[in-house]
Amino acid sequence: MQFEIAREALIKPLQLVTGVVERRQTLPVLSNVLLALDKKQLSLTGTDLEVEITGSVEVDSAASDGEITVPARKLMDICKSLPDSANLKIQYDDDKLKIQSGRSRFSLSTLPATDFPGVEESSGALEFAVSKELLKAMLHNTNFAMAQQDVRYYLNGMLMEVGPDYLRVVATDGHRLAMQTEDLKAGVSDTSGVIVPRKGILELSRLLSEGEEEDVKVIIGSNHVRATMANFTFTSKLVDGKFPDYNRVLPKGGDKNVIAAREQLRDSLNRTAILSNEKFRGIRMILSDDELKIVANNPEQEEAEETVPVEYQGDSLEIGFNVMYLVDVLNVLNSDSVHVIVSDPNSSALLQSSENSNATYVVMPMRL
DSSP: OEEEEEHHHHHHHHHHHHTTSOSSOSSGGGGEEEEEEETTEEEEEEEOSSEEEEEEEEOSEEEEOEEEEEEHHHHHHHHHHSOTTOEEEEEEETTEEEEEETTEEEEEEOBOGGGOOOOOOOOEEEEEEEEHHHHHHHHHHHGGGSOSSOSSGGGSEEEEEEETTEEEEEEEOSSEEEEEEEEOOOOOSSOEEEEEEHHHHHHHHHHHTSSSOOEEEEEEESSEEEEEOSSEEEEEEOBOSOOOOHHHHSOOOOOEEEEEEHHHHHHHHHHHHTTSOTTTOEEEEEEETTEEEEEEEOTTSOEEEEEEEOBOOSOOEEEEEEHHHHHHHHHHOOSSEEEEEEOSTTSOEEEEESSOTTEEEEEOOBOO
């Protein structure tokens, strides 16, 4: 294998692929990135056995094809340390990958490409195309609600559900839920849903933030999901489990409708949060005609109080919440105002953008 490539062309796919590589691995080859050169097309692949990302880039000139694996972080650090305008001459020789740029010389250890594991594929049962911007927005608006290291392993990921005329993503950690549904002609007759693991969702979100606006081709198999873009292919194993019935979580029959300015409410919650209990983050919300009072206190007997004007007429209500759960929702909404529906102190609150109801959020109350 021998080729030349500009640093700028190599560093972008290398950064994205290296993101999936774990620093500490049980298998040494999993710390490596697979380089494969075919004519003038160079592909770079990184995996942790759960998620795999492959990026491709055209090299300036190629003398000979081949494939080999090299330490991902070291190659990344070498590229980062070189000047922006650097050109790299890369050659595999004598079990070493030799890199030359100007007066700099590097020699990296290698492991055979045959040792490099791929994410095991299954036949693609379902295939559809979705706009890159739309999928990116859907993941961004919901991924904060995924659980982290929950014993209920099926919560440590996101449900991706495809129906004949819609695409839906749902995330929940048992205390809150985020869901977004968009119209999509997927060309399927039945509804099917899979759980994509947390790391897969975060890596896919990162990939979708790169490059031009384009359609993403998504293939869902029995044990993997694959998303293909112009220069990248993302593959992730699926979580084997049953996702909770989100329809049962959505509160129904809420009779108290509140409309508030989103940024004003978020800023008031953030200020009140400063003096909330650091462990439980609880705040009290006291609702009355055209006014919402937010109160927080902590074991040190400190207290914060904010009053926010809202559109509301009806019975007064006092209800407790984890303040950060509310702030997370207000951070991803991009409307000027937010619509909150509650019924009583023991029922969950339903939050939506007042302009676009495609995204729905549910936050469970706290006893204070």
